[in-house]
Structure formats: C-alpha cells, structure tokens
Amino acid sequence: MNNAKRPHPYQPLDGGAARLPWLWLGTWSLGGEGFGRVDADEARNLIALAWREGIRHFDTAGFYAHGKSERLLATALKGHRKEVFLSTKGGLCWQGREVRHDARPETLRKACIESMQRLATDYIDLFQLHWPDPSVPLAESIDALRILQHEGMIRYWGVGNLDPEQVRTHLPEGARIPHQVHHNPLYRSDATLQAGRENERAYHCIVSPLEQGLLGQSKTSRGFEALGKRDIRRRNPCFHSAAVVDWLRVFQSLSPSLELPRAGLITLWLLASDGVDAVVPGPKSKAQLRELLAHLEWIGAQEKNESGGIECAALARRIEAFLPRQLWRHLNSTSF
Numbered sequence: 482m483n484n485a486k487r488p489h490p491y492q493p494l495d496g497g498a499a500r501l502p503w504l505w506l507g508t509w510s511l512g513g514e515g516f517g518r519v520d521a522d523e524a525r526n527l528i529a530l531a532w533r534e535g536i537r538h539f540d541t542a543g544f545y546a547h548g549k550s551e552r553l554l555a556t557a558l559k560g561h562r563k564e565v566f567l568s569t570k571g572g573l574c575w576q577g578r579e580v581r582h583d584a585r586p587e588t589l590r591k592a593c594i595e596s597m598q599r600l601a602t603d604y605i606d607l608f609q610l611h612w613p614d615p616s617v618p619l620a621e622s623i624d625a626l627r628i629l630q631h632e633g634m635i636r637y638w639g640v641g642n643l644d645p646e647q648v649r650t651h652l653p654e655g656a657r658i659p660h661q662v663h664h665n666p667l668y669r670s671d672a673t674l675q676a677g678r679e680n681e682r683a684y685h686c687i688v689s690p691l692e693q694g695l696l697g698q699s700k701t702s703r704g705f706e707a708l709g710k711r712d713i714r715r716r717n718p719c720f721h722s723a724a725v726v727d728w729l730r731v732f733q734s735l736s737p738s739l740e741l742p743r744a745g746l747i748t749l750w751l752l753a754s755d756g757v758d759a760v761v762p763g764p765k766s767k768a769q770l771r772e773l774l775a776h777l778e779w780i781g782a783q784e785k786n787e788s789g790g791i792e793c794a795a796l797a798r799r800i801e802a803f804l805p806r807q808l809w810r811h812l813n814s815t816s817f
C-alpha cells in the first residue's frame with residue numbers, strides 16, 4: 482500500500498511528516514499487562530509496521546503497564562525521535578490493583594519528568610491530564626500543564642475524559658486543545674464531542690474505538706467469557722451487559738457482507754461521525770493493525786479522481802452511503 486501522496490481529509494494537530502496524522506497508535510495493551518499476554522518482539526514489530534505504514538503519532542501513559550508501554554516505545558522508535566509525535570499522560574497511578582487519581586500540580590510535574598526518562602527524550606510532544614482528579618480543582622491541574630509547556634518540557638498540553646461542562650468551562654475558545662474522548666458505537670460521547678466542537682475548543686482524539694476488543698474480530702468480541710482472570714477489561718461494564726451482547730449479535734450478522742474487517746469498518750464509522758479529529762486504536766498484533774488499515778484502500782479509491790483530496794464532510798457522506806442502511810442504522814442505534 483502506498484499512501485505517500487494521499488491527501489488526508491482530517492486536520493492534523495501537528496502533521497509533520499505523517500502520512501496518516503489522524504490515525505494514532507495506542508500502546509496501552511502493548512505493555513503486556515491487563516490485556517492478556519503480549520510478546521515483546523511482536524509488540525516492537527507492530528510499532529515498526531505502524532512506522533512503515535506512515536503512522537507517526539504514538540499514544541502512551543506512565544500508568545500503562547507500570548511504565549512498560551513508554552519504555553517499549555523508546556526502544557522501538559530509537560533513532561526516530563525528531564520524526565515522531567509522542568503523546569503521554571499523567572494523573573493516574575496504581576495502588577496495588579486499584580487505580581488512583583493524583584493530578585496535583587507537583588505530581589503532574591513529577592509524572593512528566595518520569596515519562597521523559599522512560600521515553601528517553603528531553604521533551605514530550607503532548608502531555609495530557611489522564612482524567613480530572615475529583616480532589617483537585619481542574620483549573621489547578623491544567624495550570625500545571627501550561628507551566629510545563631511554558632518551560633519547554635512539553636510542546637502541547639491536553640486533557641482526557643472531561644464532561645461537556647468541564648469542556649465549556651476549562652478549554653478556551655478557538656484553542657483546539659487535544660482531548661481524549663471515549664467514543665464508539667457501544668459507548669457514545671456525542672454531547673462531549675459537541676461541546677468541544679462549539680467554538681473550536683477541542684481537538685478530539687477518540688480512544689478505545691473498538692470498546693477494548695468487543696467491536697473487533699478476536700475472541701474478545703465474544704465478551705466476558707473470553708477474558709482471562711487478570712484481564713483489566715473485566716472491569717468494563719460493556720463486557721457485562723446483556724443489551725450489549727444482543728447488539729453485538731446483530732452487528733456481527735450485518736458486517737460480513739462488506740468484505741472489510743470490523744476494525745476498519747468502525748474506523749470508517751468514526752471518521753463519518755461529527756467531531757472526530759483523530760482515532761487512537763490499540764492493536765496487539767500486526768494482523769490487528771492490518772485490519773485497521775484495511776479501510777485505507779477504500780478511502781484511496783474514493784480519492785482516486787479527486788486531485789485536491791476529499792474534504793471531511795464529503796468523505797463522511799460517502800461513508801454513510803457506502804454502509805448498508807440497516808448496518809448504518811444499527812451502528813447509530815445504541816443507547817446503553
């Protein structure tokens with residue numbers, strides 16, 4: 482597949498040399514904790530494949546696999562620092578098997594320094610508040626990020642998991658602050674996306690696009706029964722919902738007719754949705770990354786006779802027209 486000349490319809494946050502600035506690689510599962518076994522060589526090969534395919538944005542967090550995901554990126558991308566965009570986060574930590582918030586300014590600064598060490602870099606492209614901390618005023622956490630930016634430790638600051646009110650109160654108009662939003666057909670965040678779009682407050686990076694595997698084609702798509710005892714996805718309510726199981730049964734029966742892997746299909750659905758700027762999936766193998774990339778063939782075919790490329794809204798209309806009516810309705814029918 483050669484994407485070298487392909488124009489992309491979605492606005493890059495910071496394109497650089499990226500051929501696919503709107504497709505970021507998430508590395509939570511690649512750290513090898515909580516998502517079943519991940520072979521370290523396979524993880525490095527997957528990152529190398531992403532690089533060859535033109536992906537230059539890599540998302541991680543100090544919280545992921547106790548820092549192993551960040552270390553993996555440092556190894557796999559060695560020698561490419563200037564060409565890649567590294568996105569990481571602070572504000573969450575582990576206390577035994579429990580997740581704890583800590584987004585006090587001094588903790589965020591410490592987390593940023595530790596991330597730089599693990600990522601083997603002296604600057605971070607994007608440093609985000611992972612989640613708002615209920616015991617710290619959001620403005621204080623955000624001010625801490627602004628100071629890190631002012632000091633040159635980070636190029637951009639961003640946030641994750643804000644509600645619509647927090648978006649309107651804390652993200653300045655016109656600033657297009659990167660915001661990681663959990664959104665997919667099973668877990669909708671339309672109101673948050675709408676709030677971020679109003680007056681261009683946020684640049685939306687969609688995380689967990691496959692609802693941690695339920696919307697893919699691996700055994701995880703069978704649901705809770707397929708998860709190992711220590712799998713962190715056992716905490717995800719979607720894996721316990723009878724309504725989700727019913728919805729998935731219909732989805733799985735409607736999707737094979739498309740000859741597009743489900744991961745590629747969901748990526749197309751997201752690109753056709755209002756407010757999406759970048760998609761951040763977390764494949765665990767090269768085969769899963771290829772499933773995601775399959776939709777690029779379809780986009781390429783749409784752009785074949787369009788010398789200037791296709792703009793976002795036009796591409797969204799074509800995606801809607803391409804998906805069978807019944808499937809489109811089903812993808813938009815969730816209310817869990």
Ligand SMILES: NC(=O)c1ccc[n+]([C@@H]2O[C@H](COP(=O)([O-])OP(=O)(O)OC[C@H]3O[C@@H](n4cnc5c(N)ncnc54)[C@H](OP(=O)(O)O)[C@@H]3O)[C@@H](O)[C@H]2O)c1
Binds near residue numbers: 506768
């Ligand atoms: N800011 C935040 O709060 C936040 C929260 C969550 C995630 N994130 C970011 O978003 C990224 C993606 O989220 P995620 O890992 O939770 O969810 P995801 O991309 O929805 O799901 C990833 C899991 O789905 C399964 N899968 C099956 N087929 C796949 C395919 N073709 N492509 C990708 N995955 C496939 C894999 O598990 P099996 O092989 O075991 O089935 C994989 O580990 C993370 O790596 C992280 O960077 C951020």
